[in-house]
Amino acid sequence: MEDAELQILKQRAPGLAALYTTARDTILRAADVVALEQARVSTLGRKSALTELLRSIPTLPAEDRPLLGKGGNMVRRELEGLVEEREAELRRQALSASLAHERLDVTLPGQPFPAGHEHLISQTMREVEDIFIGLGYRIAEGPEVELDYYNFTALNTPPSHPARSAHDTFWVVEQRETMPEAVMDADRGVLLRTHTSPVQVRVMEQQRPPVYVVCLGKVYRRDSDATHTPMFHQVEGLVVDEGITLADLKGTLHHFTQEFFGGERAIRMRPHFFPFTEPSIEVDVSCELCGGKGCRSCKHSGWLEIMGAGMVDPAVYDFVDYDSEKVSGFAFGMGVERMAMLKHGIPDLRLFYDNDVRFLRQF
Amino acid sequence: MRVPFSWVKEYVDWRGSVEELAELLTMSGTEVEGIDWVGAPADPDNLSRFVVGKVLTRDKHPNADKLSLCTVEVGEAHGGVHQIVCGADNFQAGDTVAVSLTGATLESGLKLKKANLRGVESHGMMMSEQELGYEEKSPGIVILPDEWIVGAPLQDYLPVSEAVLELELTSNRPDCFSIYGIAREVAAAARLELAPPPTAGPAVLGGAPAAESLAVEVADPDLCPRYAAQVIRGVRVGDSPAWLKARLTHAGMRPISNVVDVTNYVMLGWGQPLHAFDAGKIRGAKLVARRAHVGERIVTLDGMERTLDDHMVVIADVERPLVIAGVFGSIDAEVDAHTTDLVLEAANFSGPNILRTELHTGIRSEASNRFEKGLDANLVPGGLDFASRLLADLCGGVVAPGTVDVWSEAPSLPRLSYRPAKADDLLGYAVPAQEQAGILRRLECEVDEGGAPSAPSHAAPSTAEWTITPPTFRPDLVREVDLIEEVGRIAGYDLAPETLPRHRTAGGLTGPQQVRRAIRRALAGCGLDEAITYTFVAPDALDPLGLPEGDVRLSPVKLSNPMSVEQSVMRTMLLPGLIGAVRANVDRLNDPPNLFEIGSVYLWDDQTSPAPAQAAEPGAVLPHEPEAVGIVLAGPLEVESWTGAGRPTDFSTLKGIVEAALRALRLTADFVPLGDAVAHFPYLHPGKAALVSVPGAGGVGAVGLLRPDVAAAYGVDDLKLYFAALALDRIAPVALKTATFEDLGAYPPAAQDLAVIVDRGIAAADVIAVARRAGGKLTRDVHVFDVYEGGQVPADKRSLALRVVMRSPERTLSERDIAGVRAKILTALERELAAALR
């Protein structure tokens, strides 16, 4: 009851007002639910002063009845509300008091749910794929056991080309029904691809420009030490379209390195040589450790080599019947492990293939 | 290649630091791997302590027989005359010598102090070539030419300290395999003047013409396009001067004798390999360049006897081979200490043939390394002139007039059509036409800007067409695009702006690529770690499996040149690699891991792909490379914790994982006992394994417990290994189909549990199938929620607790509906499977 209402009641029905204030104090003073029930019975029960008052109304003079009838019922509702509120309050207090005694050690470990890990190489390849998908590329694939033609010849690296010797190729013993057993070993037509570049040729054989693809997968070279494993993974990119320039290659690769490595990493393009690109370049990214000032990890140059690239050599177009006067393009290739090593600070390539769960679970 | 900084500067006037030169070379296409500082420390203070001196007096040391006491003039700036004690014997008063003064730090790191040698003070040291770092061992001190100015810094005459650029050269640039060639690159990139070639011939000729002493015949001009020789008479074979030893040593070659050193010096400086014969050892006064005979033998200079074949070229006299042409000399015509007359060879050999000879003999020399890349036949005369002048100057020889020069054909000069505008188009940035012409000229291309007669001389740059004639030492410049690369790299790729291609296609993953990602994510989500194992394995890797004879998995793709037998065949299954990964982890005391791998296997099966006609000989095929998923479980996924005991891995774990992985592809699978297929999967426990089939795809693989004897054979004795192999190539076509919405139903479902006792031999799947069918269309799901054996259940039976979930799309089910379904199911189970309600 608002103070103003109570004042009016006091003026017009002082007895009723006194009854109300007494009952209210009784209810609010109840310290627990038992006391509150007693208070409720004493203030609102059949034998309470209020009930008796209400019951006596018919016996009152006619002019007093409306006032006391209305006022009495109002007081009753008020008191009932107070009992309800007080009860809720007392229950909340009782619950809090009991919760205060319930304690557990929140520093104990959580229930162990199994959580596995995709291999860092898979994660890195997915990351690279997604960056290029965002640029409108599709993902192309090709066989790992490959023909010499796709791995070398159609990439402008014919037999006896000196660039071949740099590749340390694994050769495959061919299976041909028409070939006598004796010459199988000597044959040199099938190999384990030494790079993902053969997929370039396969893609161009199958579609006309525009071509925007990246190819990721396993490649093989006869080499094994801390920086070489005989099997590793590469990313290859190929774009062929009208009016593609070296500046497009630079912009694309800079976008990629910033997305992949994050931050403001600079790139630079150095001239290089690959048989299937002309001009050919190698791409360096600025060293993050030293910020380009030079440190041990970048051999004091401030730069880390990350990939080879270039404009597709017109000789390659000849193999797939593209017209180099109408279209131009670029290609690039990089080692997935190397990208992951640079990004995550992994010192030894062989860790990727030890499959030690202590390594696998770090990423 | 090792390029001494001071040597390059003989040919180009480079004023910057060696580091700046390295940067210039790297950014113009000659990769500098590092700078190797050799000799004494290069700081100016240290270098000032090395001076030219003159011995004034030489007397016996009063207290030591083997030492002499000298006074040496080193110039006013360095204190005039010093007293120096010296142990060498090869000098006398009046000789000009190399002096290091007190305080100098030598190449070896030794710092010279004022010394007291047997009671006599010594202020400095007269140096030997060993102390200068030019030789491994020197018998005495170095005697310098008398013209050198006493007191002058020694560094002005000899590289006391040298910075050597270590270059990583590419095979397309044979012209860069010489100091002069590198200087040409520097001049082009830095817009400097290149010195004239250092190939001036000898000042004086004498004696009978060369042709009177020597005949040359070239039997195989295709393998030896040019063979030229000069004759030098009366040489004295001996020691090389210090400067020559310094050059060779710093460039990475060992000084041998003045004659050999000159040939090596000219090769390093000019790029043309040379060979010096002792003329007296050539029988019949004739040299023949011919193919070796099959089985012909030669003892090379390293003392090894080599057997040749008829693809290799030798230089022979009338009786025997003397040199494996372009690769390695023999002991038979070697220059020795008694040699007086020389035949000096400069020749040109076929690059690919030299490469082949290197591969077959295993020999790779400085000379063959150059020849294999295809040298310019026009280097020959300069090489002969350069070397014969030095032989005359340094070895006292007299060069005979005339050169014997057998040259089948001068290389024709390609004339290339070149559009400057095309360069701008390909590079994406404009290089002014005049600059393009300048770059090409600095690279010694002839540039004719006149173009076709129809083109007016003031033709707009966009249509200009030039004719370019590249120099013969640039065999890599044969097309317009090759010239564009030259312009681009010398102008600098840092000029290129960064743009993105204008037109683009829509990117995305193919269906199978999405499937691969989804299953990988699902398996990792189940708690498995992804392994990537080598795809090549040992030929006996599958031996423990007991595969039937003739099985395609036993005929792997074989490598003809594996690195080791352990990695000599391509895998036909993922299993051995995954077990290897388990074992590697256990060996490292990790908990037994649960792994999966997604990758190709390589099969010579009936799905090999024939090579396209343009790509290989007829009949060539590539193996089938289907992609597979392998799973191996070696330990618990729910591990022990304070919250509970964990749960050991069993068949249901593996099955649950496979189901979850397939569910991620929106697929379900049936698992059926192996049955007859046990013959195909002999490595799986026959009673604890199943075939997996996917609706729409059929059989896609098998799952089960690996036989304990198989696991033991792989060295995993004490672990139960659960293994699954799924053919991803068969799953992918039906996977990730678009899901169609199914109404949730407005009315509540009702569940009924019933436990039935059936024979142990009856599969749970059969019980469920009967129940579902009998339950009719109100039955939405039936599944087993408990299995009980033993107790009151008879020994040959088991109790299956089924939960039947019913729902109607039209109304809330009544007690009657539910009881009806329950009764129908029980009746059918009883009738068809002799099941009894428990």
Ligand SMILES: [Zn+2]
């Ligand atoms: Zn750094």
